[in-house]
Amino acid sequence: MPPRSIRGRLTALVTLLALLLLVPTGIAEAVIGRQAVADGIWLEVRQQAGITAALVRAGQLPDTTRPQVDGVPFVQVVDAANRVVLASPQAAGWPPLSSVHPPAGAPEADLKSCPRFSGCLRVAALRVTPAADSPVVYAGRQAASVGPFEQFGRFFGLQEGVLTILAAWATWKVTGRTLRPVEEIRADLAAIGGDxxxxxxxxxxxxxxxxxxxxxxxxxxxxxxxxxxxxxxxxxxxxxxxxxxxxxxxxxxxxxxxxxxxxxxxxxxxxxxxxxxxxxxxxxxxxxxxxxxxxxxxxxxSGEAERTRVDLSDLVEAQVTRRLDRLPVRVTAEPGVHVTVVRSQVARVVANLLDNAQRHARRSVEVHVKRDGATAVLTVMDDGPGIPAAERERIFERFTRLDTARSRDHGGTGLGLAIARDVALAHDGTITACESPSGGACFTLRLPGDDAEMG
The missing domain is CATH 1.10.287.130 (Signal transduction histidine kinase, dimerisation/phosphotransfer (DHp) domain)
Structure with missing residues (x-):
């Protein structure tokens, strides 16, 4: 079953990768090292056989009783009748190390011999001369001499095992330290409640x-x-x-x-x-x-599909015309002040502002419509008692009436200015209250102008 945590998975993955990399490397090192040692042994016994054969050809047979190459103790000179005519002290009294006599066409041979009186040997056989009765020189050494390398190979195997364990341990520690902030984030998120x-x-x-x-x-x-x-x-x-x-x-x-x-x-x-x-x-x-x-x-x-292009000046004129039986309203409007709005809603805003102004005005109401850059501006002013500065924001709250207009018999529902504010905000506009030049109330509605004519 695979580990459940990311830390465990990464550790397992790194350990597997380390094994996949180190094990083949160790095997290759063992094979190459063993072959290198074996090649070295063959080189030494060949060298000793060559030296001994040269001495035999030079007539210095007594000197061949002592090997000239360290590590090659077994040297024999065997005649054509397979009789040992000369041997090193370590091989004295031994029968021939091998019965192989290399032919004249291939005077040298590498042999592995395992005589009953000794362990397995690596032997180089070298024909002294091409003559038919030429003696043969055998030089050998124990095959077990590769044992030190085998110990070295076991050391390498132990080293690779230690490296694999260190890789797994380091991955576990580093991953744990790296993921610790994630665990802290998880714990803090788990502790956060909905309240x-x-x-x-x-x-x-x-x-x-x-x-x-x-x-x-x-x-x-x-x-x-x-x-x-x-x-x-x-x-x-x-x-x-x-x-x-x-x-x-x-x-x-x-x-x-x-x-x-x-x-x-x-x-x-x-x-x-x-x-x-x-x-x-x-x-x-x-x-x-x-x-x-x-x-x-x-x-x-209200969605964008309900909005149409409206001339704000015409809309104001139409609303004023419906209220000619009340206090007079003086209108100053620039022609072609277009906005893209929900017509019924903006008409209701204009109506509410006019009704509010006529309800509180003493003698007259003034209305101005103009462009201000890319903005359409509607201003409605009266000459009534005005609005205290501290109340100019509160009057846009729903069901809010000031002391001068709290009587429900006076006609207002307390929602007119709240409707005006919500409609303005829904159209990305604003509406504010201030003081008119005559001391009464002044309301300014700003709406984004139509891009076709305002810039």
Whole structure:
């Protein structure tokens, strides 16, 4: 069964590779070394045989009793009748080392002889002269003389085994040290719960894969934390919105129910036309609040396919025309200020800003439409009481009414400016509140202009 951990797998792989490399190398070293020793032995016995044959040819037979090459103790001169005529002290009294007589055409031969009175020998046989009755010189040494190399080979085998073990141990230690940060990252990630993602994993120094992994993990945790915060903010905003909506809807419903119950309890004292007028007023208010809530729900889901190219100046003129029965509105609009928007939503923003301005203005309202570089700008100003600087951001929150306009009978639902802000953001625009030159309120809507005419 293969190891489960990466550390174990790498160690096993390196150990296998070490064995695959070192074992054949050791075998090759043993074979080559043995052959080198054997070749050296053959060279020595040949050298001794040559020296002895030269002495025999020179008539110096008595001198051949002492080998001239160290390590070659066995020397014999054998005549054509296979009789030993001369032998070294170590080979004295021995029968011929071999019965092989090299022919004249091949005067030298390498032999391996294993006589009963001695161990196996490596023997060089050399014919002294080409004559038919030429003696033959035999020079030999023990074949067991390769034993020291065999011990050397065993040393090499032991060394290769030690190297394999060291390679496995070093791989295990180095891999463990290298993968330690990964284990720390894993442990830290396992300890991070769903309720708290603020923890971070340790980041090793350097630019290697593990360091980049740690930075990526921390970056992902940061994004998850930010997304969680955003989700929590959205949920809190939704809960607050639901609470506010419930409160806003409960008031007209409660009033409507009270009026109907009183009429039911005292039908004779009920002024039916007045009751119907008041009930219709409450129903209209409910309908307006529900319509605004539905619009807010649709703003974020508006797709690019619903957007069309609109002339903002024409759109403002059309909305102003519908409100000529109220306070006068003075419009200054550049022609051809085009934007690509959801027409119904932007029309609702313009309507809300105009209604808000006419509701709070004393004498008149001013509207300006112009280009500002690549941006279309709509400004709506009134000469009413204005908006305190500390409240200019809060008024865009849903169901927010300032003290000067808190009366629900005044006409507002508290959603008009919230709708304007959400529509502006959905179209990559902005809406801000400031003070008009006359001291009243001023609202500025900025939307990205149409690229065909604005640059």
């Amino acid at each position: 708290d993602v603020s923890s971070r994993v340790p980041e090793p120094s350097g630019q290697d894969e593990i360091a980049r992994l740690a930075r990526t993990v921390n970056g992902t945790l940061s994004r998850i934390e930010e997304a969680k915060r955003g989700t929590e903010r959205v949920l809190m905003r939704q809960r607050q919105f639901v609470a506010d909506a419930s409160h806003e809807l409960r008031t007209p419903l409660a009033g409507l129910r009270t009026e109907l119950e009183e009429a039911q309890m005292h039908p004779g004292e009920t002024d039916l036309p007045e009751l119907l007028d008041q009930a219709l007023f409450d129903v209209d208010r409910l309908e307006t609040i529900i319509a605004d809530l539905l619009l807010l729900a649709r703003v974020d889901s």
